Amino acid sequence: MFSISVCRGVWQAAGLAVLAAALGLCGGARASTQIVVATVNNDHMIEMQRLTPHFERANPDVRVKWVTLEEGVLRQRVATDIARGGGEYDVLTIGMYEAQVWGRKGWLQPITPPPAYDVDDLLPAIRAGLSIDGRLFAAPFYGESSMLMYRKDLTDKAGIQFPERPTWRQVREAAERIHDPKNGVYGICLRGKPGWGDNMALLLTMVNGFGGQWFDMGWQPQVDSRPWREAVSLYVDLLTRFGPPGSAANSYNEILTLFKDGRCGLWVDATIAASFLSDARSSKVAHSVAFAQAPYAVTPKGANWLWSWSLAVPAASQRAAQAQRFVAWATSKEYIALVARERGWAAVPTGTRQSTYAHPEFRRVASFAAAEKRAIDSVNPADSTLPRSPYQGVQYAAIPEFQTIGIAVGQQISAALAGRISVEQALKAGQLAAEREMREAGYYRNDPTRDTARATAR
Structure with missing residues (x-):
């Protein structure tokens, strides 16, 4: 980490030709922040961890630390931490039950993605299950029936x-x-x-x-x-x-x-x-x-x-802005496209977005797609x-x-x-x-x- 005083010295010593580089070095170092993501040990989450360097390259001021747990252990650890307001985790992997109960208790921050995120693209049943009074309290990473x-x-x-x-x-x-x-x-x-x-x-x-x-x-x-x-x-x-x-x-x-x-x-x-x-x-x-x-x-x-493993930001997080950025990235249409490029359309996380089911390549390779969407829509x-x-x-x-x-x-x-x-x-x-x-x-x-x-x- 570079201190502010060191950065000030660099600025004073740098000529105009290297000023931009010096500003980038000091600014990036000054803003470097680690967020802690707690998640379940399912295949889609493991793939998200593998692809996280893409997020870190696009967001050089953020580093992601993973805590990956078996489902029952995750529920217990996350529930204990959020009830105590501990702030151990900045991003929680939760489901619809927690989104409803914890959101009403004020334990979760509303999800505030940028306009390009396209909230209206989320499947209606999944979006409704993660919302309270029209506000999204967790973003769906994958959904399921x-x-x-x-x-x-x-x-x-x-x-x-x-x-x-x-x-x-x-x-x-x-x-x-x-x-x-x-x-x-x-x-x-x-x-x-x-x-x-x-x-x-x-x-x-x-x-x-x-x-x-x-x-x-x-x-x-x-x-x-x-x-x-x-x-x-x-x-x-x-x-x-x-x-x-x-x-x-x-x-x-x-x-x-x-x-x-x-x-x-x-x-x-x-x-x-x-x-x-x-x-x-x-x-x-x-x-x-x-x-x-x-x-x-x-x-x-x-x-x-009806369920969705979703990403949420606890109210106690001290790094909420960086956590919100990560949540928006990991649950976006662009992330689904990234998985498709890396692993193929058959491997993308499903059950969240209408655009996924509308994609012709996904429909071609996913023999289960029609049955899955029919199940989700029926609930x-x-x-x-x-x-x-x-x-x-x-x-x-x-x-x-x-x-x-x-x-x-x-x-x-x-x-x-x-x-x-x-x-x-x-x-x-x-x-x-x-x-x-x-x-x-x-x-x-x-x-x-x-x-x-x-x-x-x-």
Whole structure:
């Protein structure tokens, strides 16, 4: 680093011929700033790190330090830091849940990109999920819904044809028919690792599809209801009979590896996985993967989740201007074009911009594009359950108490999947945990703090 006094001496000593260079050296050194970006260890984020030198060359006054963590650890670290106002990170990788809850708490700065960023190009459902009263509180790096991804070579061999949106009964029948563990192929792979963003992300779409919900209109938890029992019983049956061993420990990355290696017949998960499954450079099954909409049982409402891994700037950041610049770069149309030049259009982060889906080269190479966009466009987080619900969100409820409840229920269901307790025991314990959390937060009618709690939740 050059001090101001040294720079002043350089200016005085420099002739006119080198004055511009001296000014550039001192000005750049004086303004050098390091921002810390906390992110998840998904492939698209790893690619963003690889491409960061492009940002640093265009912004020589900024250096980027990365903190890359497994999804559950990231959520915990980021949530702890922002709640304490610690300011350890300048850019956070968060989702729609955090954007809604933390934005309303004043923990996030509104995103203020330049006009060339083209906010209107963002997919409406994704933009709405990251906005409060029309203001963007996180910028989408990639967006996703959920869908059924399957080995068409295996289903064709078994004489199975899926409709555009299959039922869970059809999925179970297919899993049973193509399950071939002796040859290293499991009928179905699903998330089993406990967490509100892990096993519960899938399970809530299953519960929605069976006609269930997190809370009724009186904020009473519904975890021990019939739709939950039917959905969770099917989930446990699928994985214990037709899933890979150790499913209770599997999350997105583990299953992505299994599927790319040809060891999963069916998988219901994030649409973003489709681009990696379809990449012949890393996927053994790239030419045999097909896609359908997420399954349902009695209703398609809420069968597709909606999520976006997004970049946000915490209110406590002391380097907000530089952080905003980085966020605008990493979520821009120009960044998507950069990935396309470096890796090809099949590898770009999807689910964020209308211009991506309109690009003819992307449509040509991305066999999953139509199914992915159809899934995202089908979601309405404000109306995602068959019975009326008081919360916004598909695979989550956008209230502060949800994280604690989601983790507790996810742990109980993971224990049932591992065979340590029954499904009935898991749901009863989850119901009690949810009721306790909601009671302590003051949601119930006989609690004088209920109205205050509900206002805060909104």
